[in-house]
Amino acid sequence: MQMTFMAFQLTNFQQESFNTDGFVVTDRLIDAVELPKLHKAFDDVFNGEFETGVRPDEVNWQQGESDPSLTRQICNGWKANRDIARIVLDQSLGKAIAKLSGWSGARIMIDNVIWKPPATKSLGFHQDNAYLSWFDPGEILTCWIALDDTTAEGGTIEFAKSSHRWQLGEAEGEFHAPADYRKPMRKAASRAGVNPEIHYVEVQAGGGSFHHGGTWHGSGANNGLNPRRALVLHAMPSDVKYVPNNFAQGIGPIYSRYKRLGDNTLDENYFPILWREDGYRTPQIDDYLEG
Numbered sequence: 001m002q003m004t005f006m007a008f009q010l011t012n013f014q015q016e017s018f019n020t021d022g023f024v025v026t027d028r029l030i031d032a033v034e035l036p037k038l039h040k041a042f043d044d045v046f047n048g049e050f051e052t053g054v055r056p057d058e059v060n061w062q063q064g065e066s067d068p069s070l071t072r073q074i075c076n077g078w079k080a081n082r083d084i085a086r087i088v089l090d091q092s093l094g095k096a097i098a099k100l101s102g103w104s105g106a107r108i109m110i111d112n113v114i115w116k117p118p119a120t121k122s123l124g125f126h127q128d129n130a131y132l133s134w135f136d137p138g139e140i141l142t143c144w145i146a147l148d149d150t151t152a153e154g155g156t157i158e159f160a161k162s163s164h165r166w167q168l169g170e171a172e173g174e175f176h177a178p179a180d181y182r183k184p185m186r187k188a189a190s191r192a193g194v195n196p197e198i199h200y201v202e203v204q205a206g207g208g209s210f211h212h213g214g215t216w217h218g219s220g221a222n223n224g225l226n227p228r229r230a231l232v233l234h235a236m237p238s239d240v241k242y243v244p245n246n247f248a249q250g251i252g253p254i255y256s257r258y259k260r261l262g263d264n265t266l267d268e269n270y271f272p273i274l275w276r277e278d279g280y281r282t283p284q285i286d287d288y289l290e291g
């Protein structure tokens with residue numbers, strides 16, 4: 001059974017603004033009715049309660065153990081919690097991502113579960129594609145879904161406009177709580193001879209954005225009064241392959257553990273295909289979502 005509940009539809013206008021700016025903001029990616037379940041899922045995974053019994057691939061923050069001044073982050077929450085999985089494995093989001101990027105299909109690379117309570121610190125600017133030299137092609141396209149109303153003051157995600165047209169730089173700087181979260185982006189802008197123009201994604205809960213893997217993005221401290229939670233789907237082309245010689249780079253050391261011996265194709269158990277133009281979607285996704 002297909003579990004699509006929102007069926008996001010991309011418009012031509014959205015495609016054009018994505019091509020020009022390297023991102024596009026949209027008012028509605030998921031229905032408001034989904035939000036309470038997702039807020040509960042966030043409570044659970046940051047409390048170490050993993051519905052499926054599987055620990056996410058990266059658990060960077062846990063209640064009672066971790067620094068409360070940091071933005072909370074977990075990667076691949078979909079393996080631990082089916083309410084998270086229902087969103088990040090959604091077919092219509094996979095289709096929109098493939099269309100925006102011109103790929104014949106899209107599969108999940110990782111999700112990112114991000115929770116920035118009031119008074120927590122920034123996340124450093126980066127280009128997602130700078131971390132992917134162990135994949136061919138090393139391309140990501142990201143869907144960022146706000147689970148709270150977002151504001152610049154509250155530390156929403158921000159983009160440097162048209163920065164996907166600047167050169168792809170080296171991965172540099174801290175992701176969590178850097179002293180100057182925009183510094184690597186400013187250096188890149190200066191190399192490109194550009195005065196960067198920042199766009200803040202200010203949307204109601206359930207809205208969000210898509211961004212190109214070359215687009216510089218990050219987010220400031222939460223200086224507001226409300227939490228800022230976001231669920232992030234990082235997708236890559238359905239026919240991507242491993243580049244084993246580059247496993248030591250970027251996030252390769254974590255995700256290369258899913259490589260099959262003697263085979264550079266990616267295993268659909270760990271990187272399911274969300275949508276392909278020939279109609280294929282990893283069939284086991286829907287069994288998994290039903291529990």
Ligand SMILES: O=C(O)CCC(=O)C(=O)O
Binds near residue numbers: 114217219
């Ligand atoms: O939510 C944010 O502030 C940034 C998220 C992000 O950069 C990511 O998921 O790669």
